[in-house]
Amino acid sequence: MLDIEYIRENTEKVKEACRNKNLAVDVDRLLVLDKQRRKFRFALDEVARKRNELARQAKGDKPDQQIIEEGKKLKEKAKSAEDKLKEAEQEYNNLMLALPNIPTDDTPVGKDESANEVIRSVGDKPQFDFEPKEHWELGQDLDVIDLERAAKVTGARFVYLKGQLVLMQFALIQYVLSVLTDRAVIKEIIEKNGWSIADTPFIPVVPPVMVRPEVMQSMDRLEPKEERYYIPGDDLYLVGSAEHTLGPMHMEETLRADGLPIRYVGYSTSFRREAGSYGKDLKGILRVHQFDKMEMEVLSLPENGLAEQELIVAIQEHIVHSLGLPYQVMMVSTGDMGKPDARQIDINTWLPGQDKYRETHTSDFMSDYQSRRLKIKVKRENGSGNYVYMNDATAIALGRMLIAIMENYQEADGSIKVPKVLQKYLPFKVIDKG
RNA sequence: GGAGAGGUCGCAUAGUGGCCUAGUGCGCUCGCUUGGAAAGCGGGUAUGUCGAAAGGCAUCGAGGGUUCGAAUCCCUCCCUCUCCGCCA
Numbered sequence: 001m002l003d004i005e006y007i008r009e010n011t012e013k014v015k016e017a018c019r020n021k022n023l024a025v026d027v028d029r030l031l032v033l034d035k036q037r038r039k040f041r042f043a044l045d046e047v048a049r050k051r052n053e054l055a056r057q058a059k060g061d062k063p064d065q066q067i068i069e070e071g072k073k074l075k076e077k078a079k080s081a082e083d084k085l086k087e088a089e090q091e092y093n094n095l096m097l098a099l100p101n102i103p104t105d106d107t108p109v110g111k112d113e114s115a116n117e118v119i120r121s122v123g124d125k126p127q128f129d130f131e132p133k134e135h136w137e138l139g140q141d142l143d144v145i146d147l148e149r150a151a152k153v154t155g156a157r158f159v160y161l162k163g164q165l166v167l168m169q170f171a172l173i174q175y176v177l178s179v180l181t182d183r184a185v186i187k188e189i190i191e192k193n194g195w196s197i198a199d200t201p202f203i204p205v206v207p208p209v210m211v212r213p214e215v216m217q218s219m220d221r222l223e224p225k226e227e228r229y230y231i232p233g234d235d236l237y238l239v240g241s242a243e244h245t246l247g248p249m250h251m252e253e254t255l256r257a258d259g260l261p262i263r264y265v266g267y268s269t270s271f272r273r274e275a276g277s278y279g280k281d282l283k284g285i286l287r288v289h290q291f292d293k294m295e296m297e298v299l300s301l302p303e304n305g306l307a308e309q310e311l312i313v314a315i316q317e318h319i320v321h322s323l324g325l326p327y328q329v330m331m332v333s334t335g336d337m338g339k340p341d342a343r344q345i346d347i348n349t350w351l352p353g354q355d356k357y358r359e360t361h362t363s364d365f366m367s368d369y370q371s372r373r374l375k376i377k378v379k380r381e382n383g384s385g386n387y388v389y390m391n392d393a394t395a396i397a398l399g400r401m402l403i404a405i406m407e408n409y410q411e412a413d414g415s416i417k418v419p420k421v422l423q424k425y426l427p428f429k430v431i432d433k434g
Numbered sequence: 435g436g437a438g439a440g441g442u443c444g445c446a447u448a449g450u451g452g453c454c455u456a457g458u459g460c461g462c463u464c465g466c467u468u469g470g471a472a473a474g475c476g477g478g479u480a481u482g483u484c485g486a487a488a489g490g491c492a493u494c495g496a497g498g499g500u501u502c503g504a505a506u507c508c509c510u511c512c513c514u515c516u517c518c519g520c521c522a
Binding site: 038041042044045046048049051052054055056057058063067068069070071072073074075212254 | 452455481483484485490491492501502503512
């Protein structure tokens, strides 16, 4: 949600953001409703004041008939004033919720993903003296990915991960936790880039994977609903990311400025219905309904919000790079970015089997768009500031990183070498048929 | 899942229809006092919203209702605690 004062003062900018994000929201109508809403609010307050006065008059005594009559009249007036206000406010709120966040100035403007800009490409693509295979082929041959039985038991786009691949998933979790919880690593990245933000390490969290609808609405992650799994008996949604329950962890709280930034790394299973992706990535585990992921979530002072995103991206790069995977960093354009994003940066990792870079990480700078909906505030000395800035980002999407490792580290015989940084967590250096 | 008890200002508590414009204690803070401190005494100490301001309005877990008038009565929901059941 945007600040109504900001909308009044920067109407053109808000309209431009809607256009650039391909969203149709009637901003002029919103401003009309804003005026109405305040007018009706004032009228209602006036009636309430009169009612309070009358109640004070009646205090202590048995009220006489005149006061009762007067009170009844005021009650009627209050009711109709309230109805008018509610009606205006409802439409106002709907429009407020429909408005997207304003993209930062350095976000490329464009209709869709074709306008995304690659900022940098890092790492050398591996050279093979054989035709590299895709991950599903490798996985099936090594008997570490079983899609057929998963389809039989649960359905398409579900998977059994098995054996050494599972051990590697847990090695990845261990490795990523070791990076994110180490103050020295965070400090080194910050100093190398000359940023002036805290070296606070990330606190590991295993969050709930179910969430209330109204909380998802506050996160602006409920829509499109078709993308979410829903449990009617309990009126709960399954999260599509740990972000969905990490972000609202501090909802309706006022945080101390000296307690910021708060940095979390959540580990959870994520559930996505993949509505609208029929026919896309049908083979393998690139796009499945259930996958495990580690997610960063950072609450910070407003002035540090952008630097926090820079830090997050640097951490993502550190992880991908240390795993020996070639990648590119991409600035996502207005047409492709999320509605609540002010700035979105993706990391696409090289998949030799597909001969393509594919999205493995995303980083969402939300400014105060989510915190305003979630009512997460910060108390400051000078009284200003109000809402915290929020960032969320992939720490590691386990399935997709496994794919990247399988395809980049494959050998001619179909075995897969274990990246160096993971070796200390595993009792083997190669995934093979054993 | 069943039974019961609760949710009030940063914390603790009082408050069973008008004296609540929510009291008291603690904490915090300013001042008096002091060589300095403690104690003591006095003042201040929530958030949102409308307004240029004065000030108004709203908020006692949330939402509805009854009433001239609700922290207080009724309904629905959320959460916490205790006991029982079930369970990794």
